[in-house]
Amino acid sequence: MQGYDLIGDVHGCGNTLRRLLELMGYSRQSGVWRHPAGRQVIFVGDIVDRGPRIRQALHDVREMVEAGTALMVLGNHEYNALAYSTLNPQGEPLRSHSPRHQRVIQETLDQFDPWPNEWQDFLNWFMTLPLALDLEQLRVVHACWDDQLMPNFFQNYPDGTMTEEFLQASAIIGTDEFRVVDRCTRGTWLRLPEGQTQKSGDGFVRDRFRTSFWIDNPRTWGDVLFQPDRLTPEIEATLISAEDQRRLSYYPPEDKPLFFGHYWCQGFPSVIRPNLACLDYSAVKYGRLVAYRFDGEAKLDAEKFVWVEVQRDEYPLLEELRAEMLAEHIQKI
Template sequence: MSMQGGLEGYDLIGDVHGCGATLGSLLERLGYHQRGGVYRHPRRKVIFLGDLIDRGPRIRLAVTIARRMVEEGEAHIVMGNHEYNALAYCHRAPASLGREWLREHTPRHNRIIKETLEQYHDHPQEWEETLAWFLDIPLCLELDGLRVVHACWDQPLVDALRRVRPDARIDRDFLVDSVVPGTQAFRILDRLTRGTHLPLPEGVELHSGDGFTRRSFRAHFWARQPQTWGDVIFQPDNLPDDLEQRELTDEQRSRLSFYGPEQPPLFIGHYWCEGIPALPAVNVACLDYSAVKFGRLVAYRWSGEATLDADHFVWIRVPREEEARPQPWEIDFD
């Protein structure tokens, strides 16, 4: 695949989640260097897979690095569910919804966004500008022979999105519609940024490594004819007992998307994988390797290949020192 303008390829980077110092280190390893306060490469560009914010200690730094690169034409980005959650959490709901905020301020939701709001607390104008930038981030990208989405490429829903928003960017009306279950906007946002969740049996819970209790599991979308729950589960938490052998019902199969091996290379984040980066399918790469849980911040160096190659992963282990709050110069790095 030949790329325009002498571009050699793209470096796709998974979920940063506020590990801003590690992001800078990864960009340096990939050959990007700061000029004018922006990381640049003479022959390549970055594509961020979303989820820049929440949980980590250098959220403002991560957002600043990515936003400057995007605005200077050195990078692209797609929206993650955490950027979407922040938009809904911080936008007031219309009276017709019967609540104050689009995303209700429950203890669970408060906990997820807590670090982000604390780190922007003394920078309210910067936070408002960041939210405005989030609203301008597309939900998916298709360029130069590759596709990018945060969680799941569902072609019918991508097509539906592009019919109403050809650039795949949402607006405030779309955002409001997206919090109402059953709407087309809800289906699009939910599938593209969160993927498919299948409910666990009544009374069964997963106590996840991130401290949350879940009553569903994340399912992938590249099994052609899945038969059991184990054929589609895609998360580090194992299912309890013998649930991986449980047969998928017809209703559950109908909820799954499918991305076939003949489709263009696809890059996703979201699924907090663990261990050494590997390819779950010949044309699918997941780049979320639990950076904020002291895993790996992972990139894939794509140079036009139709068949992906695990040797093209590049990563940095996130050090425990990343826990420490940043010094001022780590934010204002001009």
């Protein structure tokens, strides 16, 4: 192994991704980003949605994966795109086209509007991506590694990828397939008290909050809260019930290093625990696109994080972006 460079949630920040790759010594050769020493990138998912250069980022990532210079696990946004675009036997989409879901995926659909066949090709490619990676020296998942679910999943699906039947079953709450996808791509969460909601920083009203999966003997909701949006002091003081405990997961400190994204961290990158690192530092919200340069160490080191700040020039004026896409489309035909 020449080393892995694990990269957090890109969310369409295509120019920032290229700047990060260049910072780590990668260069574009014959249309593919490569490292001179043979290092390999691992993307933790969520390349699509939100940002201004989703199509560019997807092409860069896919070209790397197909050339063997990168690996990628499926994020909840790639999974949601699949579910949004796939019909069940009754002819209904696996993920409803509600205003909320439409808002999340609309930027991706708009950017691919001139290239519908290309978007379908990317959806087919998403089906080839694993939900998680269990490599010799490290593990990678988008949101949460659940020791109760993953051994059986890998026994039945050794390459970690979904079949069409698995995808269909994953949309049915309560199935084993749903539980695996929910843990891997969405992580653990607890529901707020009856009737209470919270408006998060991204404008969505939620009735639940994201939780950590590495706290020893947590007592209250505040102990396991893991998201940028705080709860009220009264709610954070809520004791964890037996029912709450069953919803949570736990990653032991003696297990191999685990890398994940998903959680909209802020500030400077840091190691959560010697074997845990979150790589999502809110790039698409003008945060940081973060990578960890892994060289086989059993204990993770904060000095091995690298990142680039997302610049305002990542976001061109909408009219400029549309004109750029139209010009490229006309050139192709």
